[in-house]
Amino acid sequence: MENIPEQKEYELFSPITLAVDTTEIVIKDFLIDQKIDSISSDIDYLLSEDKRKIFFISDDDTPILSILKLWTNGVPYSVLVKKNMQKKVVLSYLSKGKKFSEVSIVGEFNDWNPSLGQMRLINGNWQLEKFMNPGSYQYQIVLDKEWRLDDGNPKTVSNGNGGLNSILEVEGSVGDPPKLSFQLKQGDIQIISESANEIFVFCDNTQIESEKILVIPEKIKQKKYSYVRVFSFNKNGESNSLLIPLKFGTVITQSSDLYDQDKYASNLYFILVDRFLNGNKQNDNPVNDVEVHKKANYHGGDLDGILQKLKDGYFSDLGVNTIWLSPVTQNPLYAEVEYPAPHRKYSGYHGYWPISCTKIDTRFGNSETLKELVEVAHQKGIRVLLDFVANHVHENNPVMKKHPQWATNFILEDGRENIRIWDEERLTTWFDRFLPTIDYSIPEAVDLMTDSALFMMSEYNLDGFRHDATKHIPTIFWRTLTNKIKTSFPDRSIYQIGETFGSRELIASYVATGQLDGQFDFNLYFDSRVVFAQDEVSFTQLHNSLMETFLYYGNHSLMGNITGNHDIPRFISYAGEGLSFGEDAKKAGWERKVKIHDAVGYNKLQMLTAFIMTIPGIPVIYYGDEIGMVGAGDPDNRRPMIFDGLNFYQQDVKKNAKDLLHLRKSKLSLLYGDFNLLELSDTIYVYERNYLDQKTIVLFNKGVKPVNINLNEDISAFKQHFSSKIENNNVTLFPYSFEILTLN
Template sequence: MIYSSIRHDYKNEMQSVIDLNTLEITLEAARDDISRVVLIYGPRYSDNKDANNKIEMNLKYRSKYHDIFSVRLNLDDTRLRYLFYLEDNGGDRVWYNEKGFFKTRPQGYDSGYFQKAIINKSDVKKSPEWAQDAVIYQIFPDRFFRADSNNYKNREWNQLPKKDSIYGGDLKGIIKKLDYLKELGINTLYLTPIFKSPSNHKYNIDDYYQIDPNFGSIEDAKELSKAAKEKGIKLIIDAVFNHSGSNFFAFEDLLTKGEKSKYMNWYFPENFPISKEEVNYSTFANDIQDMPRLNLDNPETQEYFLKVAEYWTAELDLDGWRLDVADEVSREFWEKFRKRVRKINNDIFIIGEVWYRASNWLDGNTFDSVMNYDLQRDIFSLIIEENMDVDQFSSQIQENFRHYHPEKPNILVNLLDSHDTARFNWELRNYNKKIIDQKMKFAISLQFLLPGIPLVYYGSEVGLTGADDPDCRRTMIWDKNRQNRDLYNYYKKIISYYNQNRDLRKGDYKELFMDPLNKILIFSRKNKKSNENSTVVIINMSDKKQNINDKNIIELLKNKNLSFSINNNNNNSFNNNCLKIDKKQILIYS
């Protein structure tokens, strides 16, 4: 038994409050080391000197180096004490508590039990229920649709973008295309910034209380929110509070008055006088002169931007905020932000832009979710670079999940691309169309079949392509003769299936079978309540038809029906002894 790899502590992902009466307990061990884990538990206050309730813990995740065991306890009394009994594959047996490992069971109240003092109402950190059912569509407003021909533009619609290109897309254009989004199956809209700014991207905001005139008016924004809700589409907008624009009133005052400015503590000046040419102040990234970084540890700055958030949450009846450069902003500010906007809408969904594993931000006090760039990079490695096999892929996503509270994987935002990355299909440009479409369908399928909220970046569904910024921000293709209709139909098909399958939206990931040599991965999305492998996903990434004879898989599929496939052909079959799956195929049994 590898004792140094066995771990349990009081962190959010290992002692996880689910609701007022439910606690999930997790134990970590070295991969393939522990064969059995039993949780022995009981109330902290009892006539018995020891806890005597026993429950087997299940293997939940398997990463490259770790096995993760877990169990959910439904408790009448949430004041809990517990320890673990472990067996390994070599016959070693130990008891494990706060004080370490023992060959015989420690006895008595003071023997070293792990403890859960109690579950208080404030310990239950719930995210909005609706978020688990969301299919998000991200729009870069200048590039989606231009309804008002009088809008300023310096580029024709179908011309390729430059850094300063403005095409005149607007909020009325989005309103006109809501039926298009509804038909696709979208139920949540995310807009990049819409406030007054001299740029096309609006991430350098000059006035946080004004809709950019080229996008429309506050009345247009309200109409968009109202019209979207009438069609069952929720609205999320971008919050840019890490930095302002250089024409923002507080920074202009600092530029003019220097050390005498009452807004000096709103920013991070290095010396005086402030110079935009020298960029002697902290900015977003490195020396971006028109994006001076805000000091959101300063109470006055905090209050100004908290009021901005409150104002728009109420005025636009917002369903969510996506927070730009979220991890570089004061945690204290985000904690206040969450409390203040939730007083207006307790069901608001808060997404942080964090490009790495963000478990420290998802403790229930700041964000509900983050943009899941971890998964995006793994899909990129599997599908595009082909330097990761199915075993590594499954291990890696489970490695990511194990660091989060158990309710979080299903609300991470799964994206393939965004306004900050090259389009996914751009990275496939050197392949022929047949292979591009094949690889795109695999990537899209993983985005929808793995835990998380799928996000479609505008135009991806019709084959819009582009390299890194600004090329990834091309204008939407509305001419059906120029659209990839086969890809559009596949998006529509998988979104419809996703919207009808509760397990895909809310079930846990469970690896069931792995064959790296033949590029086979089988996993289920487990029903949390029944713990059954309700929906089974079978992936064949190889160039050959494969036979699957594993007895456990065959037995599992006997009572299920084929409900989805990437390719609608007759080259797949199932009988009581064998599943035959075609090359480059994904099958779903439910």
């Protein structure tokens, strides 16, 4: 047996997915500051002259899975390397004799960016070659700047906004990849595999012998907490992976034995500070400007209000063990005019216009209150994440006053103002005229802003960050910040989650060892929103989306699965027919009081909540979604939180959320189990999660009629958690309902 580190010196190394051609590996992402004794790899590589980077060049002979070993101080650290399974696809559009000056294809595969999908006219066909993973992709054709469906492709799907998109199907391999599971045999882990060519087993970041009965090394048994990870492949592709938590080398079989800072067991709750609870009216100071509507002004929510709810047990009772606070640093005392028409005036109540990167906003409280809030949260077993804004600062922030050259160019070479050009100028665009974007090609800017984040974490004993506008910030910033965090807090479990609207490929590029733990899975959310809210949209669309999520982020990820957030209309506004897909939700919020017109929307919200609580990843509740609060676009989706006087439906939604949050915390099958599809149709979705002999079966019916589902197994020993009708092995689900059955 090779040497194994005495301590769990690093968090789990995420697998490296190779690029189609050349892949650059930054060694410091994995080993922080240790020197490399030697490197071994199953595939050819090049080492940079300064020995800080490794370069892999992929070809057809690259194995589907392989191992990179980094040796330091006589100890090998192992990283799984995955071959890029994308295939070259020729995308084409037949113009049928019509003449166009330019044609582009835009879709989920290129962030809907026409400049990334420009096609060439070849023998009467407009074509573009692109490497793509197997799967389903929504897209449209842009003909001389006019977006439209592909008239040569009859396959369409709802776009979630009242319209349709064309669907591109990229076929994968014909056969099945391996299937992994495990069981305990006299206390030892027995790996069960079907048709695997090779199996790779890790204890933390050390590869061990991949025998069917795993022998846990003695040094691992001396660690209080560790993990076994298992991967395999055959000619058809990669298997599901296994993630098995250990305590002193023994498989954990009860959730109560998990590490109290276990990231995979997080139940996350997002608080928009100003709209949650006013706990101290003495710090109220809304902007005194008649042009600022009440919806866009400060409402008085503060840190004292959150502290009060912590002490009252609101979060613990709900089942939340992690809270994310919106930004709390100082914002301007005056209003600003928003760039897009109709140019309304807003205050910085949301916290995303920082005039200071470290000083607490006087309208939210002070340093002492934030410290007490974190301390009380920790006493109750609740972790605290803070929203950190790094992409930009307010123009009156001292950082920009002292270093005006740190701003990216506001005027582009073609004369355009560089405002909200989200994709074409992703790393330079400004969010508004008064919010200069920081140019992180300047090392001093990276150093100062990462130090600001580090100060906040150290000063307030934070457990992590939610990072705003992640895709607009280059990776050098994330690598620098994460390296500083790991160096400064080597013994703490810090969770960093990012916000990126874009393709899964773009989102995944920031989720890696040395960068972020996860990001919010907006693509999965948008599919779940339209599937649960609209009766006519099939569960097949949701299941395919979930499979895409597994493909890009793995079977056991720390991605955030949301009920909604502060940038998009509340789910129940669509599900309850207060909003229609396709209308301008922001405009609707200003022009009418959006409310629930069909109470079935509450049932649909409960189904959405059940879905995010029972799939791999971290469930994230947007404040108010636990009671079915309504709201259109920003700022209507940021109404003041309601604690008292809940109606029957709101009480029912809250009980549902509470039951689901507590159920998830208590079931290892929901935290670490694998995922198996049992039944799928337009209106029925049934899957199971398995961990050892612990099983959870989840059943949904989004149809307008009751359905009977035969599970083809004896479920007499299962516990029923919700209100379906069960007889023998048959489960009858009411319309717009779900059931969860568990077996320990």
